[in-house]
Every structure is written in structure tokens, then in C-alpha cells.
Amino acid sequence: xxxxxxxxxxxxxxxxxxxxxxxxxxxxxxxxxxxxxxxxxxxxxxxxxxxxxxxxxxxxxxxxxxxxxxxxxxxxxxxxxxxxxxxxxxxxxxxxxxxxxxxxxxxxxxxxxxxxxxxxxxxxxxxxxxxxxxxxxxxxxxxxxxxxxxxxxxxxxxxxxxxxxxxxxxxxxxxxxxxxxxxxxxxxxxxxxxxxxxxxxxxxxxxxxxxxxxxxxxxxxxxxxxxxxxxxxxxxxxxxxxxxxxxxxxxxxxxxxxxxxxxxxxxxxxxxxxxxxxxxxxxxxxxxxxxxxxxxxxxxxxxxxxxxxxxxxxxxxxxxxxxxxxxxxxxxxxxxxxxxxxxxxxxxxxxxxxxxxxxxxx
Ligand SMILES: [Zn+2]
Numbered sequence: 001x002x003x004x005x006x007x008x009x010x011x012x013x014x015x016x017x018x019x020x021x022x023x024x025x026x027x028x029x030x031x032x033x034x035x036x037x038x039x040x041x042x043x044x045x046x047x048x049x050x051x052x053x054x055x056x057x058x059x060x061x062x063x064x065x066x067x068x069x070x071x072x073x074x075x076x077x078x079x080x081x082x083x084x085x086x087x088x089x090x091x092x093x094x095x096x097x098x099x100x101x102x103x104x105x106x107x108x109x110x111x112x113x114x115x116x117x118x119x120x121x122x123x124x125x126x127x128x129x130x131x132x133x134x135x136x137x138x139x140x141x142x143x144x145x146x147x148x149x150x151x152x153x154x155x156x157x158x159x160x161x162x163x164x165x166x167x168x169x170x171x172x173x174x175x176x177x178x179x180x181x182x183x184x185x186x187x188x189x190x191x192x193x194x195x196x197x198x199x200x201x202x203x204x205x206x207x208x209x210x211x212x213x214x215x216x217x218x219x220x221x222x223x224x225x226x227x228x229x230x231x232x233x234x235x236x237x238x239x240x241x242x243x244x245x246x247x248x249x250x251x252x253x254x255x256x257x258x259x260x261x262x263x264x265x266x267x268x269x270x271x272x273x274x275x276x277x278x279x280x281x282x283x284x285x286x287x288x289x290x291x292x293x294x295x296x297x298x299x300x301x302x303x304x305x306x307x308x309x310x311x312x313x314x315x316x317x318x319x320x321x322x323x324x325x326x327x328x329x330x331x332x333x334x335x336x337x338x339x340x341x342x343x344x345x346x347x348x349x350x351x352x353x354x355x356x357x358x359x360x361x362x
Contacts, residue, residue, distance in 0.1 A: 028058040030104045030112040038090075040206065042120035048095035048151065049124065049206050054081070054104065054115075055088035061106035065091045067117070068100030069151075071180050093119075095126030096151050096181075123198050123205040125150040128185075136244040136251040139213035146185045148198070150205070154180045156198045161191050161210065187212065225269070227315045228358040229297065230332055232263035236352065237331070243350040253348040254296065254335035255355060261301055261330035263321040268295050268334075268358060270314040274342065276304040282333070283325025287342050288312050294342040296335035299327040 033056040037046040046052060054065070062081050069077040077094035081104060084090045089104070101114030125148055130138045132145040140146065148159075156175060163169040171188040173196065183198075187210075195207035234257050239245060241256035271290035278284050284300035297304075301322025306312060323330045335342075336351040 028061075029110050030056060030058040030062050030106060032056040032104065032112055032115040035115060035117060042122050042206075045120040046093055046097075046117060047120040047122055047124060047206065048093055048097050048126065050093045052091045052093060053084060053088055054091055056112075057087065058106075058112075059083070059085075059087055059089050059104075061108060061110075062089050062104045062112075063107055064105045065089075065102055066105060066111075067094055067097040067102045069094065069096045069098060071098075071151075073098045073100040095124055096149075098151060121152065122203050123150065123152045123156050123200055125153070125198050125205050125208050128208075128210075131184075135213040136253075140187060140211065141213050142187050142189045142191045144187045146187065147182065148175075148185050149182050150198070151181060153183050153198065154178055155200045156183060156205070157200060159185050159196055159198045160204075161188055161196045162194050162207070163190070163192050226354060226358045227266050227268050228355065229265055229268045229295075229318075229334060230257050230259045230263055230321060231266055232259055232321075234259040234263070236355070241331075243348070243352060254298070254333050255350070255352045257321075257332040257334055257355070259321045259330060259332065261320070261322050263330075265297060265300065265318045265320055265332060267312045267314055267316045267318055268354075269293075271295070271312050273304075273306045273308050273310045273312060276306060276308055278303065279325065281326045283327060284319065284322065285325075286318055288318075289341055292339055294335075294337040294339075294346060296333075296337065296342060298333035298335075299324050299331060 032054055036053045037050050038053045039051040040049050065079045065081050067077045067079060069075040077097055079091050079094050081089040081091045097119055099119045102117050103114050104112040128146045128148040130140045130144045131147045133143045135141040158175055159173040161171045161173055173185050173188050175183045175185045177184045191212050193212045196210045197207040198205040237256050237258050243252060243255050245252040267288055269290045271288040274289040275287040282298040284303050285298040286304035288295045297318055299322050300319040302319060304319045305317060321330050321332050334351055335348050337346040337348050340346055
């Protein structure tokens, strides 16, 4: 190689070296130096639901923490990290976290080295759902059976439902089917919305908020006080036609009355037309307001015969049974709502007792 070529190669190498030096540096890896449980701790130790203050270097870009979960700690649980200062983040420990090492992650995808974290050995309830004797919409009511999930639940003896202030109204809930990660629990009679906690012999799980639905109002049947709305051969269908029956994404808010298309429909009670129109699910429908309840009639064959504001006499013709909107087969979908009425603060209740009373009175 000539001197000239050698010098040219040396220059190129220098340029390459300079470029390499100018390339963006590897994003900084967070380094955890200190972990402190700052709230919802168990004897100063972290547990599911605790808030941690994690300090160290390179915290500016941290947005997430990953904790070990499951009986063997091999399931990844994600917790959100919020900036506390340039050198610390606050992290909520996921409910099902177990002892092991956790890491912090940055938005650039850089992960810290693992940091050991001991989790207090208390039972922890993470989530629950109603599986039997539920209120409409799988809401929880007294008497409901709940499937409860969490960690270290195998030694739980019972659950306490705190109904208010003091201990006089605390109730003990029976539990069954216990495993490490789950048990079943029967909501005691008289339970209202409030905290509950699973209990071992001496230890107690952190209390969680249990929402209990108010009892659905069921109006007493008033024999002879209303007209049966379907003026012809009809029946009340199967379980799916009932009030509270499951539907995709919601529950059935009325009672279906199966009858041939064209069967005359009349007002069950006197009132005023609150709405009359068409909607994609209800089809042609009409809402009649009476002082004590609203009556809703859906899937009419044609637009209702009365307009909004019209005064309706009991037994007045409203239209005919049809299958407009989301209806499978000809039927009246009938709803009753408590005062002050339909989507203005009232609640739907089971119309079947009244329908039956009106039916036998004919
Ligand atoms: Zn219906």
C-alpha cells in the first residue's frame, strides 16, 4: 500500500470513529437504589394494593413496573409508574403480586435490573364477580354467590362485610371452594354497599369495596286496576322473555308477551303519551305516563296511533302487535317504570305480576 492510500484509509477510519462517537447514546437504564412502601402497607411491608416510592437514577422516563404474580411468581403483572420527582416514581403494586423481583420500564423499552421486593404474607382479594342469585346485569345483591379471586386465599376462614360504622352491623359471609387463588362467597342478607375483607385465623385481607345493588322495586299487583294490553291470544314465553333475562351487553328490562302480528294493543292504564316514535332496537314504540308508573310498549307493527302529549284513556287503542326493531317473532315488549318515569329518574321493575293480575281480570 502506498503512503497516500494508507493516509486515506486512516482518514476514513477516523471519520467512521467520529460518526460512531456521535451516534445517539444507548437510552439510560433506570437504576433502582431504594424502595419504600408509603401507603396501604402491611406492617411497613408492601402487599397488593400498596403504593411504593421507588428512587434511583434514570427515573425520568419510567412509566411502568412489572411485578411477579401467580403462585410461582412467573406471571407478569403490570403496574403504572407516575413521576414523583426526577429521581423517584410512585408505583401501585398490583393486587396479585407475590414476593420476588420487580423491574421498571421506560417508554423507550429499556428495563431496569431486577430489585427484590418482599410482599407481606396476607391474603389479598383482587377481584370478584356475581355467579348466581345476581340482580339484573350480574349486579350483586344480598344472597348473591360471588366468585372471588386473589392470592393466598387458601387459608381464609370467612369474610366480614362491614355495613357501616361500628361493628354492630358487621356480618360474616360464608365461603366455600377455597384455593390459593380463589374462593366463593355468599353475600349475607341485609348487606349494603360497603367494605368487605377476607380473614384468616389472625390475619385479615385489605378491605375492598363491595357494591350492592338496591333491591329492584316490584309493584304490588292491582287486580282489576288495568287492562291487559294485548287483546287476543297470547302467552308469556320462556325464561328469556322475562324481566332480568340476559341479553348481549345488558339485561331484559321488560316482559315479552307473545301474540300474532296485528293483535290489537291497548293502554293498560290511563295517562299521557310521553314519547312515540321509532328506534332501531325498540322499533315503533310508545311510552304512556301515569302518575305512579310509566308503561312502555315496543315493536308495534306500525307507528303508534297517538302522538306525544296525547291524553290516553285506559283501554285506548295504541296500535298492533308487531316485530319492528330488534324482535324475533311477533310480540309486545312491555316495560313498567317507577316514578318519575322512563329514563328520567325512574327504574324499570318486573311487570309480570301486574300483567298476570290484569290478564286474569279480563
Ligand atoms: Zn323484550
